[in-house]
Each structure stands twice: as structure tokens, then as C-alpha cells.
Amino acid sequence: MMQTQDKINIIRARYVASAVKKSQYPEEKLKEIAFIGRSNVGKSSLINSLTRVHNLARVSGQPGKTQTINFFELTARMIETGEDKLFHLVDLPGYGYAKTAQANRKQWAKFIEEYFLGSKQLQFVCQLIDIRHAPMKSDIEMFNWLVKNNVPVLIIATKADKISRGAVNKQIAQIRKTLGVKEIDILPYSSVKNAGRSELLEVINQMLND
Template structure:
């Protein structure tokens, strides 16, 4: 049986709206992006196993900063522990946010994604209960066009039966137009998909 990567610590580090506010150092970064209310905060809490590390809000569009969380991991076959940042980006596609605000967010999110030298890959979260929306498709295409490695995480998988999950995963691939795309179903409630996501993260930490 394969040994699992173990998260030994998780802590909030910083919130930023400009590059000079990003944490210093060279820790690798795994980025989370998705529509408002797709479950980013719940996934971060599930992954870190630190309750309340990321604040879960009932108000869509609440996260307006780039939030950095530092996690430490014990990886099988490696003696010293490895640390990395989980980076939580503001949710996109929330209509009630003013257009001027949206433009400002879009600019600093784009700048971060294109210029961070530590970024390893982007986890784009999509609610498994629905087909990808226009903003999801636009974001996915933008990431691909800019050569950013992207893993699609289909959140809220506990809301569907196993058959429905498989069906929706195929549908997400079809809508995004990439039949061989990696799509990882995830349930923050049941921690399903957690070990798979940690496996992906551990490969970039070991490289």
C-alpha cells in the first residue's frame, strides 16, 4: 500500500493586493481559483485539516485579496519536511461586484498568475453539479493559452451519486473541449479526493 503524504502544519501567512505584499522566499505555490461560492475555502480547510484556516463565507465574492497559506508536508521517502503555499485567489463571475472592482481584481490576479516565479500549477474549481459556466470556460482557456498547468477540481462531489459524478466528469471534459483532461472529483465534507490531490502536490514538491 502506498504511503500517503501527511500535512503536518497549516497557517495563514498574508493577504495581498499588490506584488510587494506577497510573502518573501521561494516556497512553491499551488493556486486555487474558481467562481464565487464554488468551495475554495472549504477545500483549503479540508486539505490542511485545520478548521477555519480559510474563512468560509456565505456571501459570494467576499474574498477580494490573494490569500497565502503555508502548509508543511511529510513526504514518504524524503527525510526533511517540505513546505509550500496554497494561494487562494478571489472568486470570479460574481455579478453583483461592481465592474470597476472586477477590472481591478482581474488585473492583479492576471499579474500574479503570469509573473509569480514560484507557481507550480493552478487548481481550477468547478461545481460538479453544473456544467462549466461561461466564466469557467473563459478562465480555463486563458490558463491554457498562457501555458499555466491546470488541474480541474470538481467540487461538492458528495452531492451526487457515484454514477452521476462519473457522468458529470465526462460532461466537464466535453464542455471544456479536452477529452483527456485531468478532472479530480472532490468532497470537502467527506475528504474524498484529498489523497489524490496531495499526491499531485507531492510530485511538484519532490521535483
């Protein structure tokens, strides 16, 4: 695959807020991209890879660590013009972790749902699915809920470095089949190798210039 020249560069990334309700969202209204996935899908690693800020999102061996909606302000520099554009990257709690108490899960579901349905700034959601496995029940439920509620979603297949190149296309076909959507774009990503980063930056570039 030919390497495309990135049109934007993430030059700054900083934490701005944690929220469990609307009144705690950042005051500054910027376009938002949200990231969600099962616990331990590699969400924090992907955010750190995308922003190139080590430990921006804390990588934890303990699933279910993110328990609030975390907002980060990112500065994207347009390479051709040198113009800077700000947007929010929104890190959402992982779903589908069995050890999380039922009451906690309900509470999380409530404030995540409130965010998805209530944020006027949200442009699209990156739903992360581990490329090594077929989507699990919780992945399918989340995907169906987003589609039903007209929330634009980009599927990112994480941990692409853990399987052979030949297996990537096979696994992507399996994800499409399990989700029941033939036409959906699925972006394979490796946080270890930053593979897929340029493609994700291009999606962000289009969103910022819309």
C-alpha cells in the same frame, strides 16, 4: 477504488500574507499552488479539508468574500523519510459573481492576471468547478486564459458528495466536453467526506519532489 497510502501529510498550515500587488507577496520564495473558482464553488471548504485546519480559509455564505490573494504556508511531511517540505497555498478571489461592482472586478482581474503571469514560484493552478453543473461562461473563459498563457491547470470538480456515484463520471464527461478538452484529468472532490484528498496530496507530493 483502492485507497492509496498517502506519501505526505500536511502537518502545519498558517496564514502568511494578503496581496493585491507584487510587492506584498511573501518574501520567502516557496513553490506555490493556487486555487481559483467561481464564488461559492466550495474553495474555502476544500482548502480546510486539504489542510485539516478548521477555518484556515474562512468559509462564507456570502459570495465574493475573498478579495485579495491570500498566501498560506503549508508544511508537508514526507512519510517515508520524515523530511519536511514547505510550500505556499495561494487562495485567489472567486470570479463570476454578478453583484461585485464592475470596477472591483476589473481591479481583481488585473492583480490575478499579474500574479499568474508574474509568479516564478507558481507550479500549477487548481481550478474548481461545481460537479453538479456544466462549466459556466466564466469557468470556460478562465480555463481558456490559463491554457493560452501556459499556466498548468488541474480541474477539481467540487461537491461530489451532492450527486450519486453513478452521476460523477457522467458529470466529469460533461465538464470535459464543455471545456473542449478530451484528455484532461479531472479530480472529483468532496470536502464533506474528504474524498479526492489523497489524490490531491499525491499531485502535491509529485510537485514537491520534482
